[in-house]
Amino acid sequence: MAVVWEQLQQYQPVAMKILANSLEKGRVAHAYLLEGQRGTGKREASLLFAKSLFCFNRDGYQPCDECSNCRRIGSRNHPDVHWIEPDGQSIKKAQIEALQAEFAKTGMESRKKLYVIVHADKMTTNAANSLLKFLEEPHAGTTAILLTEQLHRLLPTIISRCQVVSFQPLPPILLANRLKEEHIPLHFAMLAAHVTNNYEEALEWSRNDWFAESRKIVLQLYEALNQNEFQALLLIQEKWMPHFQEKQQVDMGLDLLLYLYRDILHLQLGQLEHVVYCDRLDDLRQWALACSQKRTINNMTTILQAKARLNTNMNVQLLMEQLILNLKGGTTFV
Numbered sequence: 185m186a187v188v189w190e191q192l193q194q195y196q197p198v199a200m201k202i203l204a205n206s207l208e209k210g211r212v213a214h215a216y217l218l219e220g221q222r223g224t225g226k227r228e229a230s231l232l233f234a235k236s237l238f239c240f241n242r243d244g245y246q247p248c249d250e251c252s253n254c255r256r257i258g259s260r261n262h263p264d265v266h267w268i269e270p271d272g273q274s275i276k277k278a279q280i281e282a283l284q285a286e287f288a289k290t291g292m293e294s295r296k297k298l299y300v301i302v303h304a305d306k307m308t309t310n311a312a313n314s315l316l317k318f319l320e321e322p323h324a325g326t327t328a329i330l331l332t333e334q335l336h337r338l339l340p341t342i343i344s345r346c347q348v349v350s351f352q353p354l355p356p357i358l359l360a361n362r363l364k365e366e367h368i369p370l371h372f373a374m375l376a377a378h379v380t381n382n383y384e385e386a387l388e389w390s391r392n393d394w395f396a397e398s399r400k401i402v403l404q405l406y407e408a409l410n411q412n413e414f415q416a417l418l419l420i421q422e423k424w425m426p427h428f429q430e431k432q433q434v435d436m437g438l439d440l441l442l443y444l445y446r447d448i449l450h451l452q453l454g455q456l457e458h459v460v461y462c463d464r465l466d467d468l469r470q471w472a473l474a475c476s477q478k479r480t481i482n483n484m485t486t487i488l489q490a491k492a493r494l495n496t497n498m499n500v501q502l503l504m505e506q507l508i509l510n511l512k513g514g515t516t517f518v
Contacts (some may be wrong), residue, residue, distance in 0.1 A: 187228040189246045195358055196225050199349045203229060206347075207236050207245035213347040215319055215328040217304070219335040220351030223382025229351070230300045230329045231257065234265050237298060237327065266299040270306045277310035284318055287326055295325045304330035305337035312339050319345040353381045363390055371463035375399060378443055378460055379436070394427075401427055402440040403464065410471070413512045420504045431494055434504075438494075442487045448472045449480045486510045 193200045199218070206212050216233075218226040235247035235254045247254050256262040266286065268279055287297055301307075307315065316339065319328065330346060332338060356377040363373035363383075368390045376390040389395045401423050408415040428437045443460045450458045451472040461468060472480075490507045494500070 187225075187232070188249070189232055192225050192229055192232065195354055196229070196351050199225075199229065199351050202347075202349050203233050204245040207233070207242075212237065212327055214322040214326065215330070215346040217330045217332065217335075217338075217343060217346035217348045218351060219332050219348060221353050221381050222333050223380070223385065224351035224354060226331045226351050227302065229349075230331060233329065234262075234298050234300070237296060238262065238265070264297045266297075267302065268299060269302045273306070275301065275303070275307040275311050277308060277314050280307070280311045280314040280318065284314070287318075287323055296327070297323070297325060298327045298329070300329045300331065302331050303333075304342075305332045305334040312342060316342055316345070354383075359383060359386055363387060369463075371461060372396070372399075374460045374462055375440070375443065379439065397427060398433075398437055398440060402437060402444060403461070405441065406444055406471070409508070409511055410474075413508055416508045416512070417505060420501070420508060424504060425501055431500065434500055435491060435494055438487055438491050442484060442491075445480055445484045445487065448475065449477065449484070452477050452480065483511050 189200065189204075199220075203216075218229060220226055232247065235249065235257050236242055236245055238253040238257060239247040240251040240253055241248040249255075249258070253262060257265050260267060266283060268275060268283060271279060283299055287299065301315070319342065322328070328346070330338075330342075335343070335348075354377075356374065359377035359381070360370065360373040363376060363386055364370060366387060368376070368387070372390040372395075373386075376386040376395070379389055379395075380386050401419075405416060405419055405424065408419045424437065428434045447459045447461050447468050448471050450456070451468055452475075459465065459468065486507065490503060493503055
């Protein structure tokens with residue numbers, strides 16, 4: 185199902201207002217640079233903007249999504265709208281030169297032409313320099329949209345010739361609500377929305393058996409910690425290590441554990457609305473009463489230190505065992 189303007193306005197009100205004003209006031213810039221994290225709606229916004237620019241039945245700034253131009257842009261086969269994506273690991277000079285040659289011609293169906301460069305930060309140096317010349321001397325009726333997750337990797341001279349539109353990270357609650365629309369249980373939706381800011385990734389995680397088992401093991405680990413360190417160390421050996429085998433997976437597990445401690449802190453502070461493990465509210469309330477705020481914060485610090493040590497050559501099982509001892513003792517890594 186195609187994303188409509190109202191959806192993106194909900195997630196990115198400032199960015200979409202800037203683009204809407206450009207269309208409504210007839211002040212479309214010759215180049216836009218949409219920057220922000222992956223999954224924040226940049227690609228969808230560029231598609232909507234392209235439809236609005238060419239739509240036969242536009243209502244204010246919104247495309248009808250039904251005319252032939254809207255349909256062809258949606259299926260990526262409009263002759264005057266071009267998408268450039270990395271060829272392998274990068275965008276090559278030849279791709280930009282081919283684009284320049286194409287845009288030197290008059291639009292096939294209108295006086296307008298638009299091109300979208302996806303992952304603009306992946307242009308080679310030669311490609312970036314070629315694009316810079318193109319931006320310095322834009323053809324009449326030509327609009328460029330550059331998309332990037334790595335603004336700092338673009339040439340400052342390219343950035344200066346574009347209107348920069350920043351896309352903010354999605355608030356987890358909004359992302360979780362989108363996942364609920366796909367019939368994802370709230371407790372999985374909330375956790376997945378904190379693990380990633382990308383909707384597709386969050387949807388995938390929330391349906392992933394490994395992720396569900398990870399959550400279960402993290403909760404079991406906390407319960408074991410409440411018993412004694414022997415039970416917790418046994419769980420690390422029998423369940424944690426076989427499940428979290430790669431360092432990236434261990435890092436994910438530590439994140440899930442950190443969210444659990446953060447939930448406890450939120451309850452201690454009376455911030456119920458921020459709780460992620462919302463299906464375990466009764467348990468969380470008990471755990472929050474059994475631990476001081478200071479101890480909770482110290483334990484969160486200890487988990488963050490363990491995450492940092494993952495990037496060293498420290499043995500993972502030894503790291504986890506030390507983490508358990510520190511969490512039980514209320515101490516941090518030395």
